[in-house]
Amino acid sequence: MSIIRYEQTQGKSLGFYALIAGLGAFILAALGAVYFMEHNGHHVTGMSNRIVWGLPHVFALFLIVAASGALNIASIASVFNKKVYKPLSRLSGLVALALLAGGLMVLVLDLGRPDRLIIAMTEYNFNSIFAWNIILYNGFFVIIGVYLWMMFERRMNKYSRTIGIAAFTWRLILTTGTGSIFGFLVARQAYDAVIMAPMFVIMSFAFGLAFFILVLMASYKWTARPLGNAIVNRLSNLLGVFVAAVMYFVTVYHLGNLYLAENSGVENFILVDGGIYTKLFWYGQIILGGLVPLALLYSPATKGNRTMLGLASALIILGGIVQLYIIIIGGQAYPMELFPGKEILEGYVGIAAYTPTLPELMLGLGGIAVAVIAITYLVKFLPFLPESLADDVVDPHHKK
């Protein structure tokens, strides 16, 4: 492999400023939405005592899950010693940090009392998966920060593998923790399944990589740097494997639930007659977020086409958001089984209604904007991106 030279992006073009301005507008809108929701209270949202976590949680958890997955590229290079991915390691760490920052922002700003964040940082209940997650998220920032330093600082390079292994282990625990937020909830029919933890890990692989590919292709295109097929096609294949793995886990999760009589109600709700949730599941999550991307990634007609790879990545992200919507909102909308063998006529009846409001959507989108603006700025100030990822630079065996 030739020596990889990293260089900052120029960040002076009209396009750069337009991007910053556009993202800035989204962030301002998100802050406005937060002010509106916090000032009035959550009654201005679609959330209620039945749907306690709404659209902001969908975005927040998507971003947090994707964050740990975005780190995979660096892990493949350092932990599994695949040299071809090494030039992408710095960007991988950056995307991971940025996504996590965006996700946590949404999560915190949707709290009933975001002003009490200091309590969350100082009062810990170690029986709570949430409290563990707070530690895991903060630790993730620290570990990736150190990891990036090891990668940037030449004399520290020799430690980057060790810290890379630590970061990989940490991220696995982190996503397990995120999945367990739901997996360990015994009360609700849709949750209470330990498989949710590994399923979230696999989801993170797919969502994080899809986001990473979009960032990579956009930044190389907009800065007119060479990006060869050797890298892109590898990432594309990997993405396909991850998407298939997510679908496998989704299948096992639903089959497992279907087998248990106590969960047949909620399965029927999601898969057959749940109205919007059923439509979202089949059209959004399975077809648009799974089958179509797989076809785009593997069919001979579209394989190797960058536009199609971009489209597939975008669909995977969209499908991922839909999947979390079904898990989080659908899982709450279906009533808890309070009295097995009895029908509740009054007091706690039926499917809970939820209509997301604009401020909730703006807060969620603001999280994505924060992540993208952080990446855009940081690649301008620090040398995250190799000046070339042409095939002969990244792959010594490449035949011209």
Place this chain on the structure above:
Amino acid sequence: MNKRQTAVQMDKNLNRREFIKTTAATTAGVATIASGITLTTYANVASENPVTNEKRWGMLIDTNKLTETDIDDMIDACQEEQGWGSEILSTGDQKSGWIKKIKVKDTATDRISNLALMCQHCEEPPCVDVCPTNASMKREDGIVLVDKHLCIGCRYCMMACPYDARSFVHEELTDQREHMPRGKGTVESCTMCVHKVDKGEQPACVEAVDSDAVIFGDLYDSNSKINQTLKKIQSAQIRADLNLNTAVRYSGI
């Protein structure tokens, strides 16, 4: 240099570091004294009436004796006592509901039962397990409460509660009960009228029912009516399969 000039000179000399030092010292001082006062206050209350795990407060609701009017009276009494239910901006499911009337029909026999559902004050409360900041907590005598000063409004407890017993305050509130501070953005639920129980009284909802359809007392005390009744009759816990060992028991369902 006259006095006034000296003062101005001193003001200028009071640099940032000193300012921070002074402020920090003052703040720390005030905080220490204030927390001291608070602790003393709590300590006094506690020493008069220690809360121990030798008691476990519980409730037995007999759905065969409990009429629908009784349940309505229980809800009214709870609202009156604790001050919830007057939310104006919250809609439907957003309104607080510390205690609810539940009507169930047996799918095989069509038998209809009515019951009052509130926090079941579990021995192993899932809400306490999941609360990241220890705001959800269980007293030694089994009463499950939310510390409104520690609650950050994450709503994880509401996700975890199998009884839909908790409410999130969706709007700004006015005119609250002195003994029950409630706040926008925090979670609340039945306190088993801990403020009355600690004074030797019964929860408001229990007082509201004339018959013995609802019995309140110490589950552990073999002389208590609730203990003796539970020894005699069949009773059930809602979602007994979860093994949470609830303090609120039902008979007739």
